[in-house]
Amino acid sequence: MNCLKRLFLPVLLGLSLICGCAVNKSSVGGFNMISVSEEKDLGDKFAVEVEKQHKVVRDPEVQAYIDGVGRKLLTGVRKQDFPFTFQVVQDDSVNAFAIPGGHTYVNTGLLKAAASEAELAAVMAHEMNHVVARHSTRQMTQQYGYGLIVSLLLGGQGGELSKIAADLFGKAGGMYYSREMESQADYLGVETMYKAGYNPQGMVSFFRKLDAVEERQPGSIAKYFSSHPETVDRIKDIQQEISKLPPKSWLPDSTQEFARVKAKVKNL
Ligand SMILES: [Zn+2]
Numbered sequence: 001m002n003c004l005k006r007l008f009l010p011v012l013l014g015l016s017l018i019c020g021c022a023v024n025k026s027s028v029g030g031f032n033m034i035s036v037s038e039e040k041d042l043g044d045k046f047a048v049e050v051e052k053q054h055k056v057v058r059d060p061e062v063q064a065y066i067d068g069v070g071r072k073l074l075t076g077v078r079k080q081d082f083p084f085t086f087q088v089v090q091d092d093s094v095n096a097f098a099i100p101g102g103h104t105y106v107n108t109g110l111l112k113a114a115a116s117e118a119e120l121a122a123v124m125a126h127e128m129n130h131v132v133a134r135h136s137t138r139q140m141t142q143q144y145g146y147g148l149i150v151s152l153l154l155g156g157q158g159g160e161l162s163k164i165a166a167d168l169f170g171k172a173g174g175m176y177y178s179r180e181m182e183s184q185a186d187y188l189g190v191e192t193m194y195k196a197g198y199n200p201q202g203m204v205s206f207f208r209k210l211d212a213v214e215e216r217q218p219g220s221i222a223k224y225f226s227s228h229p230e231t232v233d234r235i236k237d238i239q240q241e242i243s244k245l246p247p248k249s250w251l252p253d254s255t256q257e258f259a260r261v262k263a264k265v266k267n268l
Helices: 003-007 009-019 036-053 060-074 108-113 117-132 135-144 146-153 160-169 179-196 201-216 222-226 231-243 256-266
Strands: 085-089 096-098 103-107
Touching: 036 103, 036 146, 036 160, 060 085, 060 117, 060 179, 060 256, 085 108, 096 117, 103 108, 103 117, 108 117, 108 256, 117 135, 117 179, 117 201, 135 146, 135 160, 135 179, 146 160, 179 201, 179 231, 201 231
Parallel strands: 085 103
Antiparallel strands: 096 103
């Protein structure tokens, strides 16, 4: 823990109130009271809790596949401050989430709902860019206060760590990002897909599909949409961004591995 930071805590807290909400879509920098190494440490602690609260799919083919998609996407991110990991968790709700430090989890429900690898990559690229732009630690500092994060880094008290992990990343919980943060994760997600060679139209088609399902059966994919409001506006913004990108040849939208993994998780 940085002692200077503690000394200047009141000043830093004041600054965070002033700067906390501002998000510049095209910049991944910005004020963050938690250092990169503290975030890695916090992320590793949370990963232990998350993996107690969710059932990680231990199938080697599924693991190798999700890791492969994640590694391809990493070639298209702006910054790689964190050692990203990728895992599938057994949960049929359509969702994926990334925790501080880059541990990224994909629900079996997302693999079942995605029609192509490009659609799966779209959601992963969005989640990974919340990490690249360090949204979760900024959000957590605002939500819980810097003092509690410091306490968690020191090990937490009376089950604090597991409670907060459940609130933010548990089956019944969920991290709530600001609309600006969501919009930035979409913006950077499109860029990441483009650079990694995935057709960013996969993001448009997947969001459209989810929006249609939610209209037909309200609440059925509530978890994903509760944290991602204004879907129609988001789709418009994503399309506008894609239209500005030079034409490029893409990786195939789908692969045999995708089909095999999808079939495998259906039977879990
Ligand atoms: Zn998001």
